[in-house]
Amino acid sequence: MINRRDFGKLVLGATALSFTACNSLASGLSTIPANKKRVVIVGGGFGGAATARYLRKFDSDVEIVLVEQNKEYYTCPFSNAVIAGMEKIDFIKHDLNTLAKKYNIKVVYAKVTKVDGANSNVILENGEKISYTRAVVSPGIDFKYEKGYTKENEKYAPHAVKAGEQTTILQKQLENMKDGGTFVMVAPADPFRCPPGPYERISLVAHYIKNNKPNSKIIVLDQKDKFSKQALFSNGWKELYGDLIDWRAAQFGGKVISVDPVKKVIVTEDEEIEADVLNYIPNQKASQLAFDSGLVANGKDWCDIHPKTFESKLVKNVHVIGDASNAAPMPKSAFSASTQGKVVALQIARILKQQEPLNPPKLANTCYSLLNPNYGISIAAVYNALDDKIQNVDGAGGVSPEQDPDGHIRILEAKYAYAWYESQTSDIFK
Ligand SMILES: Cc1cc2nc3c(=O)[nH]c(=O)nc-3n(C[C@H](O)[C@H](O)[C@H](O)COP(=O)(O)OP(=O)(O)OC[C@H]3O[C@@H](n4cnc5c(N)ncnc54)[C@H](O)[C@@H]3O)c2cc1C
Numbered sequence: 001m002i003n004r005r006d007f008g009k010l011v012l013g014a015t016a017l018s019f020t021a022c023n024s025l026a027s028g029l030s031t032i033p034a035n036k037k038r039v040v041i042v043g044g045g046f047g048g049a050a051t052a053r054y055l056r057k058f059d060s061d062v063e064i065v066l067v068e069q070n071k072e073y074y075t076c077p078f079s080n081a082v083i084a085g086m087e088k089i090d091f092i093k094h095d096l097n098t099l100a101k102k103y104n105i106k107v108v109y110a111k112v113t114k115v116d117g118a119n120s121n122v123i124l125e126n127g128e129k130i131s132y133t134r135a136v137v138s139p140g141i142d143f144k145y146e147k148g149y150t151k152e153n154e155k156y157a158p159h160a161v162k163a164g165e166q167t168t169i170l171q172k173q174l175e176n177m178k179d180g181g182t183f184v185m186v187a188p189a190d191p192f193r194c195p196p197g198p199y200e201r202i203s204l205v206a207h208y209i210k211n212n213k214p215n216s217k218i219i220v221l222d223q224k225d226k227f228s229k230q231a232l233f234s235n236g237w238k239e240l241y242g243d244l245i246d247w248r249a250a251q252f253g254g255k256v257i258s259v260d261p262v263k264k265v266i267v268t269e270d271e272e273i274e275a276d277v278l279n280y281i282p283n284q285k286a287s288q289l290a291f292d293s294g295l296v297a298n299g300k301d302w303c304d305i306h307p308k309t310f311e312s313k314l315v316k317n318v319h320v321i322g323d324a325s326n327a328a329p330m331p332k333s334a335f336s337a338s339t340q341g342k343v344v345a346l347q348i349a350r351i352l353k354q355q356e357p358l359n360p361p362k363l364a365n366t367c368y369s370l371l372n373p374n375y376g377i378s379i380a381a382v383y384n385a386l387d388d389k390i391q392n393v394d395g396a397g398g399v400s401p402e403q404d405p406d407g408h409i410r411i412l413e414a415k416y417a418y419a420w421y422e423s424q425t426s427d428i429f430k
Pocket residue numbers: 042043044045046047048067068069070073075076077078079080110111112113138139140141160161162193194197198201287289321322323324332333334335336337366367368369
């Protein structure tokens with residue numbers, strides 16, 4: 001028989017237990033049950049979420065754990081349309097609920113501090129460990145903070161190449177800019193997330209300015225001398241915006257020496273420029289997590305991988321995909337990340353079933369860019385992942401034609417851009 005005091009202790013004990021359980025993000029995942037295989041995926045963006053979804057398609061038994069630090073994912077694709085006021089921020093918002101509920105994927109919301117390859121554990125910020133048979137890492141990019149640009153002052157000159165809060169800050173700054181103001185973008189050196197991304201943004205900012213603040217001007221200080229789809233962008237800018245966009249190549253005045261994000265002053269090799277809105281896009285490297293996990297070789301910025309499986313060249317059983325990986329000539333794009341995720345899912349499913357990985361897997365990329373809501377351009381390519389390199393498939397892919405006398409193609413491609421977004425995000429998140 002238990003008395004009142006003991007009953008009280010039991011209740012308190014139960015409360016404490018459930019409190020502990022609630023605080024445990026990875027409860028029961030520190031070991032893998034016998035006869036079970038577990039794949040832990042870090043990052044629930046285009047790369048990680050696609051891996052989870054497709055791994056479930058290829059293997060109904062494997063335990064899949066997806067670890068993501070944020071409950072909501074804002075896509076960079078179409079974030080430029082949000083900045084230019086064409087779409088609201090909710091248009092680019094997605095979550096992992098469908099993956100968790102419909103596809104039997106355990107989603108853990110936590111920051112990962114390290115993938116510990118020596119012990120086959122993913123380590124969370126609270127110290128908990130999740131054991132894996134194989135891990136897939138798709139954590140995206142981080143920045144090279146230099147020349148006066150820091151994590152602390154980035155909100156004054158938002159880069160907006162991680163979508164969400166940064167997108168909203170830049171959108172508001174543009175909205176509040178006076179008519180007659182100067183919008184300055186600093187575009188990064190190669191390689192960086194989404195080669196046409198900065199130039200699509202400049203196009204849509206020009207579209208906004210033309211319609212709302214026609215006395216303003218746009219200066220692009222580029223840290224390189226050429227960029228993706230340059231002829232298509234330049235012709236489109238002339239056609240749609242006349243001389244509104246002043247793009248300066250690195251060798252002709254674009255090179256930035258220093259920046260003061262608070263005062264919005266940029267010093268170039270030739271002059272000092274004061275901006276009303278400063279969109280500073282720093283040079284980039286793989287996410288810090290990749291460095292902390294030993295996935296980046298000394299002196300390098302990106303994770304080297306074996307092309308056929310995207311397994312790290314440095315840490316066995318850990319696959320790195322998406323922007324963090326060095327998958328050149330594939331660009332750092334959402335389409336690349338999701339295709340790599342699908343290929344890695346297939347290869348891991350085969351490896352876990354003791355089958356040979358597919359040889360060679362095919363990869364693909366398409367990037368649409370909008371110059372205004374009814375003017376789209378695109379680039380596409382197909383790749384073979386060979387033993388030692390990823391190689392373009394000759395004759396597959398291409399870019400939009402330079403001439404479009406009737407304007408039909410540009411209108412259609414703008415429609416395709418929206419359709420591409422709908423199909424990509426449905427395929428992965430819905
Ligand atoms: C303005 C702009 C426009 C773009 N437009 C296009 C386009 O039209 N088409 C296209 O194909 N691509 C486009 N891109 C590129 C695309 O956004 C990226 O290439 C893509 O997001 C890369 O996917 P990823 O999975 O590698 O990284 P991400 O999408 O960045 O996902 C990484 C995820 O990992 C999580 N994460 C990171 N570190 C940790 C950690 N330590 N612990 C837990 N979670 C972590 C992050 O929270 C994030 O959710 C654009 C990019 C920009 C900036």
